Structures are given as C-alpha cells and as structure tokens.
C-alpha cells in the first residue's frame with residue numbers, strides 16, 4: 142500500500158497494529174485524523190486516503206478515532222510475550238457490584254415487560270499501575286494470552302486503545318465477507334476437569350444459545366439484502382480464549398454490490414447484539430439510560446483500504462491507557478436475556494476483565 146503525505150512519522154510504537162491468526166497489519170505514520178466517520182468514508186471514496194485504520198465508537202454519534210496511515214505493512218502474526226508484573230492502586234469500579242446486579246434485574250424486568258429482547262450491560266474498572274507500561278510490551282502480552290494471538294493497539298491521539306478481542310465483526314476481501322460473532326459465555330477454570338464441565342454446561346445452556354441467536358439473526362438480517370450468497374452455520378462452535386468459553390458462529394457472504402467497502406460494512410453491522418442488544422435502538426436507549434458513556438468500548442477496531450478490503454474486530458476485552466501509560470480503564474459486558482441471573486452476570490464480567498488484567502501483569506484470579 143503506497144503512502145500519502147504523512148504529518149507525524151514517530152519513532153515510537155506503531156500507531157495501529159491488528160494481530161490476527163493469519164497475520165499482522167501495522168501502520169507506519171499518521172496522516173489525517175478523522176473523528177467523523179463520514180469524512181473517513183469520503184476520503185477512501187475520493188482516493189484522498191489509500192487506507193483508514195483505527196476505532197469506531199459504540200454510539201455512532203460519538204467521535205471515532207480513525208486516521209489515514211502513511212503506510213500499511215503486513216507481517217507475520219505476533220508470537221506474544223509473557224506479561225511484565227505490575228500492581229494496581231486507585232482502583233475504581235463503575236458501577237459497583239450491587240449496582241451492576243440491580244441493572245441486570247432491571248434489564249430482565251424490561252425483557253419480561255416486552256420492552257426489549259436482549260440488552261448487553263457492561264461495567265468499567267479504572268486503576269493506576271505501579272509504573273508506566275510500554276505499548277509494545279502490553280500488545281505482546283495481550284497476544285500471548287490467547288492461542289490465536291489476537292491483539293490490537295490504536296493511538297487515539299490522546300490515549301491508547303489496546304485489547305485482545307476474539308470477535309471478528311467482519312473480514313472482507315473482494316466481495317467475500319466473513320463474520321464470526323461471539324455471544325454466550327462461561328468462565329474457564331485452571332482445573333482441567335472443571336474447565337471441561339464449564340464448556341459442557343455452556344454447550345447445553347438454552348439461555349446462552351438464545352443469547353447467541355440474537356447476534357446471528359442481526360447479522361443475517363443486515364447481510365441478506367446486500368448479499369448474493371449467504372451461509373450461516375446451523376449451530377454454534379465452542380471456542381475458548383485464555384479466560385472464557387464462548388459460543389461462536391461462522392458466517393460467510395458474497396456481496397452483490399462490489400462498491401460496499403469494509404468500512405461501510407462495519408457501520409452497517411455494528412453495534413451487534415453481542416455488545417448492544419435486540420432490537421438495536423431500544424437496547425441502545427436502555428444502555429444510554431443506565432450506563433456511563435462507553436466511548437470506544439463495544440465499537441469496532443480495524444482497517445479498510447480504498448479497494449474496499451479490510452478487517453474489523455468488535456472492541457471488547459480492551460482498555461484505554463492514558464498518555465501517562467499508567468492510568469487506564471477497562472470494560473466487560475454480558476448479554477442479558479429473560480432468564481439471566483444477576484450474580485452469574487457479575488461473575489461473567491469479572492472473568493472477562495481478567496483478559497486485560499492478566500496482560501497488565503496484575504494478579505487477577
């Protein structure tokens with residue numbers, strides 16, 4: 142991919158890295174930044190940008206953190222490196238455990254009242270590390286924590302967004318699109334027997350399969366009108382990260398319209414019911430009414446080029462690291478359906494938070 146004028150070629154960490162099992166996309170240099178997604182779409186369409194990388198917000202009315210890179214490199218997947226140990230101070234949980242449970246109860250009541258079918262509720266942990274952490278060190282630790290070596294880092298201009306999302310929103314090459322939605326979870330165990338039991342219980346959980354099906358249906362509905370072929374696996378797979386078991390369904394589409402690019406598609410598909418709910422707008426309103434603004438959490442992170450190709454992950458299992466590289470906040474959410482239990486939902490978010498805490502080298506059992 143060739144370069145457009147670059148205003149800021151740093152010698153520090155690459156301003157965008159996406160590590161996936163099939164390889165890494167790494168940006169060099171930052172050209173124009175885009176907080177309005179429509180400007181990024183126009184820059185790709187007009188040829189003013191060869192590529193756009195970065196993060197889309199959860200709420201489409203919030204600012205994006207996108208930029209045109211000087212160059213994009215493709216490299217081998219990150220091998221990962223064990224985390225460097227850290228301790229935490231100034232720990233703040235928003236909301237606290239009791240409030241999160243209460244929000245789950247309210248979501249369940251709204252579902253029973255027929256107002257909404259599914260809502261994803263998230264909580265945040267903010268804290269300070271005992272010493273600053275390097276972006277490369279943290280990225281390697283995130284890639285080390287899962288067997289697929291999924292990891293990402295985005296320089297947002299005022300902070301860093303880093304994470305190890307397992308969930309592929311979309312990969313697009315030519316007209317071929319792949320999505321791999323995740324929803325339905327069970328915390329893993331270090332005891333192999335208990336870990337197998339957790340997996341088997343998830344496989345048999347009607348509640349988790351219902352929670353999962355909302356995401357698959359959303360993607361089917363959004364892809365069908367623009368696809369000439371669409372294939373959705375008939376039943377979900379059981380896949381694991383370092384911390385969680387998940388239900389996941391592979392979806393493939395062949396787009397009818399060659400002019401729909403990867404960024405257009407990310408905007409069409411996101412936010413899915415893996416991070417928002419069903420119906421989308423009612424669930425989003427419930428989240429606005431009950432949660433603090435999510436910013437870039439639960440949006441999408443990835444790249445798109447002027448040929449329409451690209452790859453976008455759902456922005457979960459992530460943290461926002463401030464410019465001091467010492468203070469941060471991280472998020473975890475879970476899908477609430479009619480038979481969700483507040484204690485189990487709280488425990489699920491605690492388990493999901495371990496992805497980031499372990500990569501930070503924090504003792505998080």
Ligand SMILES: C=C(O[C@H]1C=CC=C(C(=O)O)[C@@H]1O)C(=O)O
Pocket residue numbers: 261263308323324325326387414415416457458472473474475476493
């Ligand atoms: C919203 C998150 O996870 C999503 C992805 C997989 C499983 C999920 C679940 O079981 O609730 C969530 O839908 C998160 O990690 O913050």
